[in-house]
Amino acid sequence: MTDHHIGLIVPSSNLTMETELPRMLRDRESVLPQDRFVFHSSRMRMQHVTPEQLRAMNAQTGRAALELADARPDVVATACLVAIMAQGPGYHCTAEDEITAVLCDQGTQAPVVSSAGALLDGIKTLGARRVAIITPYMKPLTRVVADYIENAGTEVVDALSLEVPDNLAVARLDPADLRDHWRRLDLSRADALVLSACVQMPSLPSIQPVEDAAGLPVLSAATATAYRILAELGLPTIVPGAGSLLSGRVPSSATA
Numbered sequence: 358m359t360d361h362h363i364g365l366i367v368p369s370s371n372l373t374m375e376t377e378l379p380r381m382l383r384d385r386e387s388v389l390p391q392d393r394f395v396f397h398s399s400r401m402r403m404q405h406v407t408p409e410q411l412r413a414m415n416a417q418t419g420r421a422a423l424e425l426a427d428a429r430p431d432v433v434a435t436a437c438l439v440a441i442m443a444q445g446p447g448y449h450c451t452a453e454d455e456i457t458a459v460l461c462d463q464g465t466q467a468p469v470v471s472s473a474g475a476l477l478d479g480i481k482t483l484g485a486r487r488v489a490i491i492t493p494y495m496k497p498l499t500r501v502v503a504d505y506i507e508n509a510g511t512e513v514v515d516a517l518s519l520e521v522p523d524n525l526a527v528a529r530l531d532p533a534d535l536r537d538h539w540r541r542l543d544l545s546r547a548d549a550l551v552l553s554a555c556v557q558m559p560s561l562p563s564i565q566p567v568e569d570a571a572g573l574p575v576l577s578a579a580t581a582t583a584y585r586i587l588a589e590l591g592l593p594t595i596v597p598g599a600g601s602l603l604s605g606r607v608p609s610s611a612t613a
Contacts (some may be wrong), residue, residue: 360537362395364430366421366456366466367437368403368414368557372528374436374472377561377579378586381596381603385587388597399424403437409444411440415452416510422456426463432589433460433471436556438578439494439564441473446508449474468589472556472578476510479602483574485549489515489542491535493527493558496520502554515543524557532559539567553577564600574601 367374375398382394399421403414416439425433433456435441441449449471456469480488488511492499496518503513519536521527535552544550552567553560556578568575584602587594596603 358391358393360385360393360395361432361592362397362430363429363586364425364428364433365396365398366433366435367398367400367426368524369400369559370403370522370528371400371436371523372525373559374556374579374582377428377559378434380561381580381583381599384597384598389593393596397425397428397430401437403440403502408443411437411443414440414445418452418455419459422459422602423463426460429465430467432468432470433538434472434475434582436472436582438472438476438556439492439502440524441471441499442505443498449477452587467594470582470585470589472582473505475581475585476551476554476576476578477506477511479584480506480511480549480551480575482584482607483549483576483602484519485511485547485574486513487514487542487547488549488551489513489517490551490554491519491538491542491545491558491566492554493519493521495522495556499554514546517542518589519558527555528559528587530558532562535560535563536566536570539571544571544573547573549574549576551568551578553579556582561599565598568600574598576602589602 401417499518595605
């Protein structure tokens with residue numbers, strides 16, 4: 358039995374990433390008990406999803422990475438998708454490199470995953486060229502996310518904004534409501550559905566039910582992050598009941 362130490366960098370008001378990610382990996386332990394997962398978090402101050410607060414939060418990345426370096430994690434995930442995407446196309450690479458540099462300077466050799474980069478990778482892994490997305494953001498920020506995805510080569514055929522500006526309120530949204538929300542989207546041209554393009558908006562209990570009902574792959578920023586973490590650890594990308602991406606049926610660096 359092996360313990361894998363996962364470092365998380367999360368907004369101070371995020372309640373969901375430290376819930377859904379451990380839940381997924383505990384579910385994985387039920388079918389692959391030889392791997393266990395331990396989590397260590399560092400927080401960056403952010404209460405409202407506004408451009409100003411997102412920029413201020415990003416400025417704390419180095420300090421958060423420095424704190425995690427002391428724990429010698431096996432992998433580090435930074436989890437605020439819109440804070441990265443709001444900085445312009447490809448910024449997830451910049452953010453990942455910044456964290457990697459801090460870790461290396463402290464003698465910690467650990468791969469770095471961003472939820473923004475993980476979502477792009479998850480879409481690509483599923484072979485999706487067109488997606489529909491649901492976000493909790495106000496419409497202008499949803500447009501930012503859609504533009505970021507499209508800049509990476511995937512068309513966003515439809516988007517639904519739930520328009521909840523308070524980050525704590527986003528965490529309290531009922532994930533069961535997504536089982537109705539997705540029906541408001543036009544999926545006629547979509548290859549996949551991003552049920553939550555935000556690691557703060559809970560969606561895990563609805564991923565598999567919506568995938569079964571919609572008849573196309575369903576993922577979220579959180580399931581994509583879990584996929585990347587497992588792949589970076591060289592482990593089979595399997596989490597039961599978490600959609601096609603984590604079914605073990607798609608290729609990864611662990612199974613290719």
